[in-house]
Amino acid sequence: MSAEAVLEKITALLGPHGCIVEAAARAPYEHGPRYGAGAALCVARPADIAEAAELMRLCAADRISIIPQGANTGLVGASSPDTSGRQLVLSMERIKGVIDIDPVDGVIQAWAGTRLSDLNQALEPHGLCFPIDLGADPSVGGMLAANTGGARLIRYGDVRHNTLGLQALLMQPPGELLELGNRLRKNNTGPDWKQLFIGTAGSYGIVTQAVLRAHPLPRQRATALVVPSSPEAALRLLQDAEREFADFLSAFEGMSQNALEAVLRHLPQAIAPFSPMPPYALLIELSSSASANEQFNLEQLFMSWLERHFDDAIVDAVVDKPDTLWRLRHAISDSVKQEGKVVAFDISVPRSRMPAFREEALALIARDFAGADVYDFGHWGDGGVHFNIAIAPAQQEHFPPPRIDALRTAIYDMVVHGYQGSFSAEHGIGPFNQHYYDRYQGQAQRQLAARMQPVFDPHYLLGNTRFG
Amino acid sequence: MSAEAVLEKITALLGPHGCIVEAAARAPYEHGPRYGAGAALCVARPADIAEAAELMRLCAADRISIIPQGANTGLVGASSPDTSGRQLVLSMERIKGVIDIDPVDGVIQAWAGTRLSDLNQALEPHGLCFPIDLGADPSVGGMLAANTGGARLIRYGDVRHNTLGLQALLMQPPGELLELGNRLRKNNTGPDWKQLFIGTAGSYGIVTQAVLRAHPLPRQRATALVVPSSPEAALRLLQDAEREFADFLSAFEGMSQNALEAVLRHLPQAIAPFSPMPPYALLIELSSSASANEQFNLEQLFMSWLERHFDDAIVDAVVDKPDTLWRLRHAISDSVKQEGKVVAFDISVPRSRMPAFREEALALIARDFAGADVYDFGHWGDGGVHFNIAIAPAQQEHFPPPRIDALRTAIYDMVVHGYQGSFSAEHGIGPFNQHYYDRYQGQAQRQLAARMQPVFDPHYLLGNTRFG
Numbered sequence: 001m002s003a004e005a006v007l008e009k010i011t012a013l014l015g016p017h018g019c020i021v022e023a024a025a026r027a028p029y030e031h032g033p034r035y036g037a038g039a040a041l042c043v044a045r046p047a048d049i050a051e052a053a054e055l056m057r058l059c060a061a062d063r064i065s066i067i068p069q070g071a072n073t074g075l076v077g078a079s080s081p082d083t084s085g086r087q088l089v090l091s092m093e094r095i096k097g098v099i100d101i102d103p104v105d106g107v108i109q110a111w112a113g114t115r116l117s118d119l120n121q122a123l124e125p126h127g128l129c130f131p132i133d134l135g136a137d138p139s140v141g142g143m144l145a146a147n148t149g150g151a152r153l154i155r156y157g158d159v160r161h162n163t164l165g166l167q168a169l170l171m172q173p174p175g176e177l178l179e180l181g182n183r184l185r186k187n188n189t190g191p192d193w194k195q196l197f198i199g200t201a202g203s204y205g206i207v208t209q210a211v212l213r214a215h216p217l218p219r220q221r222a223t224a225l226v227v228p229s230s231p232e233a234a235l236r237l238l239q240d241a242e243r244e245f246a247d248f249l250s251a252f253e254g255m256s257q258n259a260l261e262a263v264l265r266h267l268p269q270a271i272a273p274f275s276p277m278p279p280y281a282l283l284i285e286l287s288s289s290a291s292a293n294e295q296f297n298l299e300q301l302f303m304s305w306l307e308r309h310f311d312d313a314i315v316d317a318v319v320d321k322p323d324t325l326w327r328l329r330h331a332i333s334d335s336v337k338q339e340g341k342v343v344a345f346d347i348s349v350p351r352s353r354m355p356a357f358r359e360e361a362l363a364l365i366a367r368d369f370a371g372a373d374v375y376d377f378g379h380w381g382d383g384g385v386h387f388n389i390a391i392a393p394a395q396q397e398h399f400p401p402p403r404i405d406a407l408r409t410a411i412y413d414m415v416v417h418g419y420q421g422s423f424s425a426e427h428g429i430g431p432f433n434q435h436y437y438d439r440y441q442g443q444a445q446r447q448l449a450a451r452m453q454p455v456f457d458p459h460y461l462l463g464n465t466r467f468g
Numbered sequence: 469m470s471a472e473a474v475l476e477k478i479t480a481l482l483g484p485h486g487c488i489v490e491a492a493a494r495a496p497y498e499h500g501p502r503y504g505a506g507a508a509l510c511v512a513r514p515a516d517i518a519e520a521a522e523l524m525r526l527c528a529a530d531r532i533s534i535i536p537q538g539a540n541t542g543l544v545g546a547s548s549p550d551t552s553g554r555q556l557v558l559s560m561e562r563i564k565g566v567i568d569i570d571p572v573d574g575v576i577q578a579w580a581g582t583r584l585s586d587l588n589q590a591l592e593p594h595g596l597c598f599p600i601d602l603g604a605d606p607s608v609g610g611m612l613a614a615n616t617g618g619a620r621l622i623r624y625g626d627v628r629h630n631t632l633g634l635q636a637l638l639m640q641p642p643g644e645l646l647e648l649g650n651r652l653r654k655n656n657t658g659p660d661w662k663q664l665f666i667g668t669a670g671s672y673g674i675v676t677q678a679v680l681r682a683h684p685l686p687r688q689r690a691t692a693l694v695v696p697s698s699p700e701a702a703l704r705l706l707q708d709a710e711r712e713f714a715d716f717l718s719a720f721e722g723m724s725q726n727a728l729e730a731v732l733r734h735l736p737q738a739i740a741p742f743s744p745m746p747p748y749a750l751l752i753e754l755s756s757s758a759s760a761n762e763q764f765n766l767e768q769l770f771m772s773w774l775e776r777h778f779d780d781a782i783v784d785a786v787v788d789k790p791d792t793l794w795r796l797r798h799a800i801s802d803s804v805k806q807e808g809k810v811v812a813f814d815i816s817v818p819r820s821r822m823p824a825f826r827e828e829a830l831a832l833i834a835r836d837f838a839g840a841d842v843y844d845f846g847h848w849g850d851g852g853v854h855f856n857i858a859i860a861p862a863q864q865e866h867f868p869p870p871r872i873d874a875l876r877t878a879i880y881d882m883v884v885h886g887y888q889g890s891f892s893a894e895h896g897i898g899p900f901n902q903h904y905y906d907r908y909q910g911q912a913q914r915q916l917a918a919r920m921q922p923v924f925d926p927h928y929l930l931g932n933t934r935f936g
């Protein structure tokens with residue numbers, strides 16, 4: 001069937017408002033925040049799940065490839081079409097809105113197109129929040145497809161940990177609606193199929209709505225920037241903080257001297273927390289939904305803890321408002337961009353291996369990739385490392401694409417083979433990481449995925465990631 | 469092939485110590501704690517995963533059905549053979565032991581046959597525990613197969629929430645070892661296949677080892693038995709406790725007057741906490757791994773909270789040692805058994821519906837099943853209800869099996885259709901719940917399971933549960 005005939009059918013189904021064909025209007029849906037542009041056959045924007053189901057049946061019949069898209073904030077290209085002009089972008093942006101909030105159940109139910117910020121706005125009057133903490137404002141469907149993590153994973157877990165139920169449209173049989181779950185905390189009635197739709201970028205079906213765990217909003221918070229006496233001391237502090245503060249430890253982040261200095265150079269009005277700047281600093285945060293009172297005050301508890309560790313594990317510390325300290329932390333990514341061409345890493349290692357990995361990786365860069373500057377920061381609480389590198393303008397001629405590929409592979413090889421770590425801690429696979437998935441993922445897992453393919457999507461029509 | 473020839477091959481593979489054929493020696497493996505006896509072809513006890521893999525290849529070739537078994541403490545018959553004498557029990561009891569503990573990573577890695585008590589014994593010197601709290605002492609493999617919950621789910625989640633990685637032997641290809649995961653907290657590299665082996669009773673493969681989250685051991689605890697002014701007040705207390713005590717709320721259990729009175733009748737030296745006994749009581753527990761000190765003392769916090777609610781939601785309260793109060797709670801099941809023939813329920817409803825469900829279910833029993841006495845207790849924190857019933861000896865002639873089936877179905881229908889609840893909150897499916905699975909599980913889910921079957925086990929050789 002010709003592209004024109006297909007577009008005519010889709011427009012007839014969704015109406016002109018539901019099917020964007022014109023190139024300029026398509027453009028925002030064709031590229032994500034971190035990679036080049038593709039070209040879509042069209043952008044389909046169904047108004048409800050009945051239209052989405054019908055669209056899937058149409059695509060199945062005509063073998064049209066579908067790229068599901070939420071807020072298009074992902075970092076691995078999983079929601080972007082390729083350059084063929086033959087893939088259909090299925091935007092869920094019109095299937096949005098909060099369906100229900102139950103403060104006793106501690107749940108929020110919402111359509112896939114609902115933004116994270118909208119969830120939190122709806123939850124706030126109930127004293128609740130959805131505690132996924134990150135810079136972007138993804139949609140519910142996108143968060144499930146990516147299994148979003150974020151900076152407070154140590155306290156709340158990732159999206160998988162906070163999903164009680166979901167509803168998905170299948171490609172096999174085309175357009176079938178699978179209702180998975182509910183708002184129960186305890187339910188052992190067979191395989192937990194919903195897990196297959198989380199962190200798989202829409203490859204097994206398109207999430208249309210979710211029932212998510214809501215958590216009490218923090219009502220007090222204490223934050224400090226801490227200079228550990230050594231990398232090993234940082235691990236001791238992490239362990240001790242987990243024991244002493246149990247689950248009101250809500251962040252344990254690390255920032256290298258380079259990363260902090262980049263922030264001071266580029267963030268307007270940033271004030272140096274230390275002078276001279278230490279080689280490494282930790283941002284430690286406690287938070288609790290209990291109000292502060294004379295019996296329970298996180299700031300006081302935190303101050304006592306810091307004092308107790310000043311002799312051994314802590315060299316220096318700055319206690320300041322959460323917003324002030326987080327502003328430094330959140331400014332790292334953008335500040336590093338201003339230092340040169342960024343080679344970003346989203347990797348993780350077991351927490352116990354953080355110091356050893358960092359030492360070996362820095363040595364590798366210094367030895368084999370001199371001229372590349374490392375501005376690493378990371379989540380010590382969950383082993384996540386953003387081992388970001390910038391190539392300064394004067395150095396860029398020495399770093400042609402093959403050398404950057406070699407650098408990338410050298411670091412990934414070290415993470416995966418040397419540390420049993422992950423080459424994609426929180427961003428997922430997508431076209432951006434497909435090559436590394438094929439390189440690092442075990443053969444047995446890839447074969448299992450290949451055997452599963454016919455069950456969910458025999459003609460590889462869903463998404464642009466190939467798990468098997 | 470004759471049974472004799474098969475037994476000869478298995479004995480040759482595993483040695484006489486590894487294959488139990490004699491009837492009396494087989495018996496303990498042929499029945500579980502709550503149901504009648506089956507008869508196994510033999511009990512195979514491989515010494516390691518190489519033997520287990522070879523055994524699976526042998527069974528695949530000869531089409532011998534395998535019933536995986538851990539500590540055989542499950543409550544739905546999922547680890548028991550049927551009466552045909554043709555199923556092989558694959559006991560994992562010899563594949564046991566702790567492989568590694570890393571206190572910084574907060575993980576314990578252990579073979580499938582390791583008991584929960586052994587995990588905790590190995591973790592204790594590190595100040596850690598595996599916080600699944602229940603009466604039995606299951607194995608690691610059994611806990612994963614059942615996705616064990618327990619009384620502290622509100623604080624720690626179920627086994628699924630605490631499993632970082634696992635290793636499983638597949639039936640397709642027979643004996644293939646699938647390595648799923650590691651000790652990473654953050655890893656988004658494709659489908660999370662390990663979820664398919666959790667809560668599925670070995671139907672998709674046999675778990676051979678797991679990497680589990682270890683948590684800091686509590687170092688202080690505060691417990692009270694609280695009489696709420698009404699069922700709705702109990703919900704208000706739950707919500708407020710979650711906000712005020714964040715995640716050091718470690719249990720919020722409910723016990724009916726009947727259940728408490730049964731305990732007082734049958735538990736030696738039990739002392740009545742209230743007089744007269746109230747219609748319902750809550751066991752609320754706070755715990756923290758932080759030591760008690762003048763800045764942070766759970767008992768003091770708890771006392772203040774109880775006082776604050778005395779005017780509205782709380783009618784009476786007894787603060788006592790955790791062991792004393794938990795002893796009452798844990799004695800309910802056994803005490804009810806002494807009241808008559810037990811019809812046990814393991815159901816759950818959304819937390820917000822606990823009072824409405826209880827009222828309607830009690831009314832149904834009173835109206836249609838007079839003579840059946842309800843001794844309900846439950847986990848208000850997670851919506852789990854053990855709506856247990858005892859038929860006193862004098863009444864048993866009025867409750868022949870068909871009437872008990874009718875009672876069971878009436879309650880399940882109410883839970884599933886009236887409250888979007890679960891007919892098996894924590895025990896799983898197994899032969900005991902197969903009939904209800906077929907009745908209540910959505911058709912789309914059962915069809916998906918049927919399509920998945922060839923991927924994992926085309927000849928239905930694994931386990932005795934049929935998901936599709």
